[in-house]
Amino acid sequence: MTDPTSPRRYELGLVMAGAASAGTYTAGVVDFLIEALQAWQEAKTTGDPSIPDHEVCIRAAAGTSAGGIVASLLAMLPFTRHWPIRDLATAPTASRAMNASRNLLYRCWVVGTGIQDMLVCDDLRGRGTGVASLLNGEVLARLADDAIADVRAARSAGNTPALPSYFTNPLQLYLSFTNMRGVPYVIRMIADEGRRGHLVTSHSDYAHFAVFGTGTGEPAHLPPGALPVNWAGPATVPLGDGWDRVRDAALATSAFPCGFPARRFRNPLNVYRNRDALAAAAGATTLSVQIDLPEADSDAYDFWCVDGGLLNNEPLEYVRKALHGEGRSHAGHDGLSADDSLLLIDPFPDDVGRVRSQPQRGDPPDALDALFALIPMLRAHAAFRPQELLLALDDTVRSRYLLSPHRETRQGAESELASDGLAGFAGFFHEQLRMHDFQLGRRNCQKFLADHFHLHVDNPIVAPWVGRLADRGVLDLYHPLVPAPDGGQRRCRDLVPVIPLMPQVRREVALRPWPKLCRKRDFQPAAELIRRRADIVVPELLRALLHRAGIGDRRLVNRVLRAVTCDVITRKVGRTLAEAVEKDLVTRGLM
Numbered sequence: 001m002t003d004p005t006s007p008r009r010y011e012l013g014l015v016m017a018g019a020a021s022a023g024t025y026t027a028g029v030v031d032f033l034i035e036a037l038q039a040w041q042e043a044k045t046t047g048d049p050s051i052p053d054h055e056v057c058i059r060a061a062a063g064t065s066a067g068g069i070v071a072s073l074l075a076m077l078p079f080t081r082h083w084p085i086r087d088l089a090t091a092p093t094a095s096r097a098m099n100a101s102r103n104l105l106y107r108c109w110v111v112g113t114g115i116q117d118m119l120v121c122d123d124l125r126g127r128g129t130g131v132a133s134l135l136n137g138e139v140l141a142r143l144a145d146d147a148i149a150d151v152r153a154a155r156s157a158g159n160t161p162a163l164p165s166y167f168t169n170p171l172q173l174y175l176s177f178t179n180m181r182g183v184p185y186v187i188r189m190i191a192d193e194g195r196r197g198h199l200v201t202s203h204s205d206y207a208h209f210a211v212f213g214t215g216t217g218e219p220a221h222l223p224p225g226a227l228p229v230n231w232a233g234p235a236t237v238p239l240g241d242g243w244d245r246v247r248d249a250a251l252a253t254s255a256f257p258c259g260f261p262a263r264r265f266r267n268p269l270n271v272y273r274n275r276d277a278l279a280a281a282a283g284a285t286t287l288s289v290q291i292d293l294p295e296a297d298s299d300a301y302d303f304w305c306v307d308g309g310l311l312n313n314e315p316l317e318y319v320r321k322a323l324h325g326e327g328r329s330h331a332g333h334d335g336l337s338a339d340d341s342l343l344l345i346d347p348f349p350d351d352v353g354r355v356r357s358q359p360q361r362g363d364p365p366d367a368l369d370a371l372f373a374l375i376p377m378l379r380a381h382a383a384f385r386p387q388e389l390l391l392a393l394d395d396t397v398r399s400r401y402l403l404s405p406h407r408e409t410r411q412g413a414e415s416e417l418a419s420d421g422l423a424g425f426a427g428f429f430h431e432q433l434r435m436h437d438f439q440l441g442r443r444n445c446q447k448f449l450a451d452h453f454h455l456h457v458d459n460p461i462v463a464p465w466v467g468r469l470a471d472r473g474v475l476d477l478y479h480p481l482v483p484a485p486d487g488g489q490r491r492c493r494d495l496v497p498v499i500p501l502m503p504q505v506r507r508e509v510a511l512r513p514w515p516k517l518c519r520k521r522d523f524q525p526a527a528e529l530i531r532r533r534a535d536i537v538v539p540e541l542l543r544a545l546l547h548r549a550g551i552g553d554r555r556l557v558n559r560v561l562r563a564v565t566c567d568v569i570t571r572k573v574g575r576t577l578a579e580a581v582e583k584d585l586v587t588r589g590l591m
Contacts, residue, residue, distance in 0.1 A: 013319035016067025018309030021427030023066025028441020068253035225274030534574030
């Protein structure tokens, strides 16, 4: 049983950035991380004195969009058991990998997110006017329902596995989203005429969960402002098992504007009041939430959400608060004293050049240029956190880490990730792209744990077993290899791994070859589905635009649509979308 007060316990917080279909890469990283932790836990139970015996616990996970879905699935693994994907290098299809149907991460990200299902048009029928999204978002809802059903079935049948020692109890889960209604705040200022101060609105919001029963330790208290999951506390908290709220928050954070539909979420009002209390405790007494609701709606704040990545694509601050809050002291950043770390998993750490809506220097923007530049500018500005990134990139800082895609076999115009194109949506196009990126995530995680995730041998967390294993002459198994002056490699005897790799996870994860799709078999059927969905979506979008412009005469609208949409715009849009997909696949050597 892990001891939360143990001086030899290292705590880990995971931050998973938004990435659209490249969430497959993040899922692969987490797949190997949990496999490595499980293998180490099993090795320690054998009593072998040559096994490092310090503790590593995941205390918190935060995510946005695709990263939020992976973080939610991570919180389910202690209850469903983790079945790692070990044979993906040679699996011919996604469903034929061993454990494909039992591994939640793989099932949801590789098997279940094909473009064919996202282009089915049953979500457009019976809606009246308006189009919720360009893609069918019910695919994500079904995946979420199935995953939660697995958790509930395992718990009700008593089939949950032995609890892991590498999760705290509870695990804190943060899912960020863009709150379309906004949260009103008042900045206290001296004012006349009875005004309370300057009123402002924040649209960057999040759901905070505490998932109980995730680890072997005794459950800690419910963190202030957290929504309980698997709660066994006072009956005055009427939330059931809490998984429905996790589902709703995961769908809310993944509601990519236009791509997937907006989602509704309800945060209890006490969540915002607790944020006020925490701010006051930190000395920020001049800023407070000002939510005034009718009496009938006084228990919750109800709002629609779009992609959390617009305003907070790397929710670092939530995990930092979880790691260093609740009275925990922070030892320091260097390898001699660090006792926790924040790991940012970001499939797209460099967004420069990914979306070029901004006009080039010297070209005056027209009205549409200026309008379309707003979203990428807002997103880039929200992501500008140089202090956090500098800490993550500094080799001497052992409390901030960045794990991003790197493929040694990259050639020519190939990208690091097969999912990289089409603003990150390319991976949905074919399972071979997702299989490649999942395996690359596993490979990169293995190399990160072996080559970069280290502590100094004199750090109090690892010093006892370092001394014991040195006497046994087996310490070289754990010293990392680093570049030598002669161009070779040498053992760095000042460092040892935070998470040691046991023999069953030490063999190098083999990469899949760069995917090569067949135009006739893989591209043309999907291109036809794109055109069919465009045939329905485009007229409905134009109908909605005409309605908003005040043109409500149905016969006039239908006449315009018949005259213009079907013959010109619809066919052009469908063809242009299919051509964009084809160009991306060809340019990056995928077809």
